[in-house]
Amino acid sequence: MRSVSLASTLALVAQLASAQTFQRLGACPKLGCILPPDQTDFLSGQLFDIRVEVHAPVNGSEASNNGVPDEKFTFCIAHEKGDCVEAQKFFKLKDSPAVEKWSFTYFEDLFTKDAGTPVLVNAATKAYRALSLTQPGSYTAQLKYNNGSKTLANWVVRKPQTKRQAKNVLFFIGDGMTQSMITAARLIAHKAINGKYQTLMQMDQMENLGHQMTHSIDSFITDSANSATALYTGKKSTVNALNVWRDSSADPLDDPKVETIAELFRRKIGGALGIVSTAFIADATPAALCTHTRERGQAQVVVQEYLNSAEYINSTIKWPTGCKQPDVIFGGGAEYFIPGPNSPNGTDYYKAFQDKGYKVVYDKDQLAAASKNEKTLGIFSARNGLIILPQNLKGHKDSPTGDGSDATNQPGLKDMTLKAIEILQARSKKDGWFLMYRFFCIDGMSEGASIDKMMHVLDYDRALGELLELDDTIRASIAYLKKIGELDNTLIVVTADHGHGFDVFGGADTKYLNAQSTDRKKRGAVGVYQNSGLSGYMVADGSLPTNQTIVYGPQGPNFPVQWNPRYALAAGFGASPDRRETYGLNLEGPRVPATSGTDGFVVNPADNQGGFIVSGTLPVGEAQGVHSLTDVSVFANGPGSDAFRGVYNSVDIFFKIADALALGKN
Ligand SMILES: *[C@@H]1O[C@H](CO)[C@@H](O)[C@H](O)[C@H]1NC(C)=O
Ligand SMILES: *[C@@H]1O[C@H](CO)[C@@H](O)[C@H](O)[C@H]1NC(C)=O
Ligand SMILES: *[C@@H]1O[C@H](CO)[C@@H](O)[C@H](O)[C@H]1NC(C)=O
Numbered sequence: 001m002r003s004v005s006l007a008s009t010l011a012l013v014a015q016l017a018s019a020q021t022f023q024r025l026g027a028c029p030k031l032g033c034i035l036p037p038d039q040t041d042f043l044s045g046q047l048f049d050i051r052v053e054v055h056a057p058v059n060g061s062e063a064s065n066n067g068v069p070d071e072k073f074t075f076c077i078a079h080e081k082g083d084c085v086e087a088q089k090f091f092k093l094k095d096s097p098a099v100e101k102w103s104f105t106y107f108e109d110l111f112t113k114d115a116g117t118p119v120l121v122n123a124a125t126k127a128y129r130a131l132s133l134t135q136p137g138s139y140t141a142q143l144k145y146n147n148g149s150k151t152l153a154n155w156v157v158r159k160p161q162t163k164r165q166a167k168n169v170l171f172f173i174g175d176g177m178t179q180s181m182i183t184a185a186r187l188i189a190h191k192a193i194n195g196k197y198q199t200l201m202q203m204d205q206m207e208n209l210g211h212q213m214t215h216s217i218d219s220f221i222t223d224s225a226n227s228a229t230a231l232y233t234g235k236k237s238t239v240n241a242l243n244v245w246r247d248s249s250a251d252p253l254d255d256p257k258v259e260t261i262a263e264l265f266r267r268k269i270g271g272a273l274g275i276v277s278t279a280f281i282a283d284a285t286p287a288a289l290c291t292h293t294r295e296r297g298q299a300q301v302v303v304q305e306y307l308n309s310a311e312y313i314n315s316t317i318k319w320p321t322g323c324k325q326p327d328v329i330f331g332g333g334a335e336y337f338i339p340g341p342n343s344p345n346g347t348d349y350y351k352a353f354q355d356k357g358y359k360v361v362y363d364k365d366q367l368a369a370a371s372k373n374e375k376t377l378g379i380f381s382a383r384n385g386l387i388i389l390p391q392n393l394k395g396h397k398d399s400p401t402g403d404g405s406d407a408t409n410q411p412g413l414k415d416m417t418l419k420a421i422e423i424l425q426a427r428s429k430k431d432g433w434f435l436m437y438r439f440f441c442i443d444g445m446s447e448g449a450s451i452d453k454m455m456h457v458l459d460y461d462r463a464l465g466e467l468l469e470l471d472d473t474i475r476a477s478i479a480y481l482k483k484i485g486e487l488d489n490t491l492i493v494v495t496a497d498h499g500h501g502f503d504v505f506g507g508a509d510t511k512y513l514n515a516q517s518t519d520r521k522k523r524g525a526v527g528v529y530q531n532s533g534l535s536g537y538m539v540a541d542g543s544l545p546t547n548q549t550i551v552y553g554p555q556g557p558n559f560p561v562q563w564n565p566r567y568a569l570a571a572g573f574g575a576s577p578d579r580r581e582t583y584g585l586n587l588e589g590p591r592v593p594a595t596s597g598t599d600g601f602v603v604n605p606a607d608n609q610g611g612f613i614v615s616g617t618l619p620v621g622e623a624q625g626v627h628s629l630t631d632v633s634v635f636a637n638g639p640g641s642d643a644f645r646g647v648y649n650s651v652d653i654f655f656k657i658a659d660a661l662a663l664g665k666n
């Protein structure tokens with residue numbers, strides 16, 4: 001028995017080493033690393049960089065070769081059953097890249113992290129830039145190092161569609177939007193009689209439905225940067241990385257890059273490109289169309305790449321593609337344009353855009369008046385300030401011009417989309433257009449003082465409100481495309497980048513809850529199964545707070561009759577900090593569930609007073625909810641949309657859109 005258990009212990013240790021959460025380098029289980037790693041699929045002709053690395057840990061469990069990395073490694077590539085050809089020759093490069101050397105550290109596990117003893121690793125590496133593979137089929141890349149050790153990477157160039165089906169693509173991303181949120185939004189905004197809905201969400205009425213798996217390359221929970229990378233490039237990546245595979249160097253701009261759907265669309269077809277976001281325009285999900293950096297936080301780089309992508313910010317590294325100045329950029333984030341500490345080089349970046357021929361608009365009226373024929377930059381507030389509730393616009397001094405006033409005259413979300421389509425339609429001629437519309441608010445990470453919290457801060461009502469706004473914008477876009485005769489030419493895809501562990505499990509009698517004196521009695525207000533009742537949001541029950549209309553936004557068709565009913569949704573989160581629940585609407589503004597205590601975050605005493613306390617499940621250092629594992633839905637209409645049926649990986653969405661546009665045709 002003992003020897004068996006020793007063997008199984010060894011097997012377990014081997015497994016742990018490859019499933020570790022503290023990695024030396026993601027997607028690189030051995031001491032030799034190939035980026036793009038094993039299991040990468042390419043579109044024929046898609047540009048990408050390669051980085052190979054050989055690691056020599058000085059100490060820790062993998063310490064080898066006295067910490068001296070093998071600089072004499074070899075790297076070759078084989079197509080199908082052909083010979084493995086040395087990379088420089090394979091790609092017909094004039095020069096062989098020089099060996100670069102550096103060191104980095106990482107923690108092997110939580111114990112060494114607590115002890116403050118990171119492993120020190122020396123690395124010898126090479127980078128091959130701006131390559132492509134055009135022949136469909138399988139490829140094997142092989143790195144040989146340390147006297148016979150080998151790392152293999154299997155790549156596939158998928159067989160591309162050569163017949164273009166869609167002229168235009170309208171791509172909506174509801175950041176963090178799961179099917180359980182769509183279901184809850186439907187419940188509060190659409191009337192059901194005896195279990196049968198009388199109206200439906202626009203998403204419910206799309207022609208094709210699928211769902212996608214959102215895993216990162218090196219962790220099963222994703223963030224918005226690397227999930228956007230998967231959607232836009234067809235490549236898995238690491239948390240915080242935008243359109244690069246994370247390498248081990250210190251420089252966040254030298255990691256191996258890969259071409260995005262927007263760059264391909266510009267380079268191969270030359271159609272019009274639009275980017276609209278309800279958050280700051282340098283944030284991960286919009287930025288991911290055009291930007292290449294390991295650190296999504298590099299907002300200046302993002303803004304520069306919108307403008308100068310062809311001449312990459314770091315001129316020592318050539319990247320001969322780019323978004324080439326999108327025709328439409330609408331969103332928040334004025335601080336990256338107003339000359340100051342956040343703007344690139346401290347310069348006036350509005351002027352930089354104007355110098356390149358952009359019309360710049362700052363508010364709703366200027367947007368409405370803007371010509372449809374000009375490239376247009378619309379920055380409507382500082383930070384994430386795009387706010388739906390007019391009374392919440394006051395006092396933030398978020399004016400996009402930086403004059404210190406409030407950004408009170410912002411366009412609505414529908415205004416932005418319809419204007420974007422109008423401009424793209426006018427500028428695109430026969431080549432078609434690609435518009436990405438990202439609804440951030442559903443997921444909003446909190447930075448500023450605006451409505452950007454929602455699901456992360458467990459503010460269910462506002463999150464569902466944003467989701468209904470997204471649905472209404474999709475509805476209006478479809479109507480507009482029909483009106484201008486482009487609906488049948490346009491592939492419309494609606495999806496999310498990841499989920500949150502949110503669901504509804506019953507109803508809550510908020511009046512009863514508030515009247516009880518103890519936590520355990522308050523929990524009696526939650527009705528499950530037959531006591532969950534019916535949606536209180538679709539009946540005007542006379543208990544509307546008098547200030548209800550200014551408390552939370554839209555009502556009317558496709559929105560709740562009221563937002564704060566006595567019988568509310570009892571909803572919860574798969575993971576949260578310590579919190580208090582009343583299940584009522586937060587009247588004063590977005591929720592702050594937890595505040596800083598002596599040893600981490602604790603229940604915010606001001607949040608949901610009169611509610612009952614729910615113990616958190618997250619590390620006490622987390623103040624908010626986090627993303628979750630769930631697959632997310634994909635809805636699609638129009639030419640090429642049949643391909644979106646079924647269950648697939650996030651990276652497949654890139655290939656499906658690329659096929660609809662025939663971007664892999666050489
Ligand atoms: C490895 O070596 C470095 C540099 O000497 C040191 O700082 C670190 O604590 C060592 N780590 C371990 C796990 O011994
Ligand atoms: C490779 O072989 C040489 C000569 O035997 C030896 O000096 C070196 O340490 C070996 N390197 C590795 C990484 O094992
Ligand atoms: C540009 O890339 C080089 C080579 O990786 C690096 O040394 C340098 O720091 C980078 N420059 C900037 C401005 O990031």
Ligand SMILES: *[C@@H]1O[C@H](CO)[C@@H](O)[C@H](O)[C@H]1NC(C)=O
Nearest residue numbers: 304308313314344345346347
């Ligand atoms: C920043 O300013 C310097 C000096 O004016 C200029 O040489 C450089 O090109 C600027 N860089 C960018 C990225 O605009």
Ligand SMILES: *[C@@H]1O[C@H](CO)[C@@H](O)[C@H](O)[C@H]1NC(C)=O
Nearest residue numbers: 545546547548550551587588
């Ligand atoms: C709205 O009404 C509630 C009670 O009816 C009150 O507590 C709250 O302060 C009011 N909010 C605003 C923004 O006036």
